[in-house]
Amino acid sequence: MKKISIFLIACMIATGLCTIAAADSNVAEQVQIGNRNDAYIEQTGTENQAYQNQSDEFNTATVYQIGTGNIAQQQQTVYGNDAVIDQDGTANSAVQEQTGDLNMATIYQNGTGNYADQYQEGSSQIAYIEQSQAHNTAYQMQFGDGNIAEIKQGGQFNMAEQLQDGSKNSATIDQKGTASRDNLAGQWQIGEANTAAITQQGAENTAYQYQEGTANNADIRQNGSRNWAGDFFFNVQPGQEQYGSGNSAAINQNGMDNRAYQYQDGTGNVSNILQTGNAHDGAVAGASFGAETYQYGELNQAFVVQNDTNNYSYAVQDGVANYSSQTQSGSMNISYLSQTGIGNSAVCVQH
Numbered sequence: 001m002k003k004i005s006i007f008l009i010a011c012m013i014a015t016g017l018c019t020i021a022a023a024d025s026n027v028a029e030q031v032q033i034g035n036r037n038d039a040y041i042e043q044t045g046t047e048n049q050a051y052q053n054q055s056d057e058f059n060t061a062t063v064y065q066i067g068t069g070n071i072a073q074q075q076q077t078v079y080g081n082d083a084v085i086d087q088d089g090t091a092n093s094a095v096q097e098q099t100g101d102l103n104m105a106t107i108y109q110n111g112t113g114n115y116a117d118q119y120q121e122g123s124s125q126i127a128y129i130e131q132s133q134a135h136n137t138a139y140q141m142q143f144g145d146g147n148i149a150e151i152k153q154g155g156q157f158n159m160a161e162q163l164q165d166g167s168k169n170s171a172t173i174d175q176k177g178t179a180s181r182d183n184l185a186g187q188w189q190i191g192e193a194n195t196a197a198i199t200q201q202g203a204e205n206t207a208y209q210y211q212e213g214t215a216n217n218a219d220i221r222q223n224g225s226r227n228w229a230g231d232f233f234f235n236v237q238p239g240q241e242q243y244g245s246g247n248s249a250a251i252n253q254n255g256m257d258n259r260a261y262q263y264q265d266g267t268g269n270v271s272n273i274l275q276t277g278n279a280h281d282g283a284v285a286g287a288s289f290g291a292e293t294y295q296y297g298e299l300n301q302a303f304v305v306q307n308d309t310n311n312y313s314y315a316v317q318d319g320v321a322n323y324s325s326q327t328q329s330g331s332m333n334i335s336y337l338s339q340t341g342i343g344n345s346a347v348c349v350q351h
Helices: none
Strands: 002-010 014-021 027-035 037-046 049-057 060-068 071-077 082-090 093-099 104-112 115-123 126-134 137-145 148-153 159-167 170-181 188-192 195-203 209-214 217-225 228-231 240-245 248-256 259-267 270-278 291-298 301-306 312-320 323-328 334-342 345-350
Touching: 027 037, 037 049, 049 060, 060 071, 071 082, 082 093, 093 104, 104 115, 115 126, 126 137, 137 148, 148 159, 159 170, 195 209, 209 217, 217 240, 240 248, 248 259, 259 270, 270 291, 291 301, 301 312, 312 323, 323 334, 334 345
Parallel strands: 027 049, 037 060, 049 071, 060 082, 071 093, 082 104, 093 115, 104 126, 115 137, 126 148, 137 159, 148 170, 159 188, 170 195, 188 209, 195 217, 209 240, 217 248, 228 259, 240 259, 248 270, 259 291, 270 301, 291 312, 301 323, 312 334, 323 345
Antiparallel strands: 002 037, 014 027
């Protein structure tokens, strides 16, 4: 094994170019244009590749690679950006590109065949990806200023996507556990000051969230097997959709074969679904989801709790300050609720 250590500083509008191929077939290439940029590559193993390109001032790029066949690429433009790639294993690939000022991007990968991609355009953004074991895939794209995105994956065959368009949005995905498998998560946020979080643990979980507007909050938590917040595989339908301002939606699933969907359009609406048990999948009512909630207007609140097995609930509210609560225990219960107007309240309890 041969160890390559390169430290390159480009000073005072100088251009630095370095390409090295060692006996162990590692390749390192660095290009810097501008002032006071720092670039560092260290590789141990065989057939690793690292490429770095920096422009303007005070950018820092660092690559550490151990193993075989890893590829790292980084490109930074303008002022004060910081990018780090650390890979340990086989056939991992990482790409980072930052445009703007004072952005930070970090990727840690440990395992085999992991792939991570981060792209940031704007200023003062933070993106972080950490992947372990094998075949995890993560994407993050941020446009605007002050966005924060974080992905952690542990287990097998996880995939995560996050796209934020606007400013001051925050998105977090955490898929974890040594037995975690075939998880898929998404999150799309367009607007400003939106927050989205997904946590999945178990097997074959699917989650998707889409938000458009300002100061919306969406949260999906799944623990178990074959839970679907949304029906991504069949209908490409997100588990939660929100449009407007100040809306909050949460789905919490614990069990097997549960499906939930929420839609909100307006201002200050709150919608929560809690599913425990198994097979709340809509089959009893010929529906695609075991729990569905739709809200239009302002300051509406909808709450759903499903326990035991194979229950179905449906709620739609249109207006202002309406309240609904649906609680189901036992099996084969079906609940439909519809409210239009101002200040309505409905409660349904089924055992």
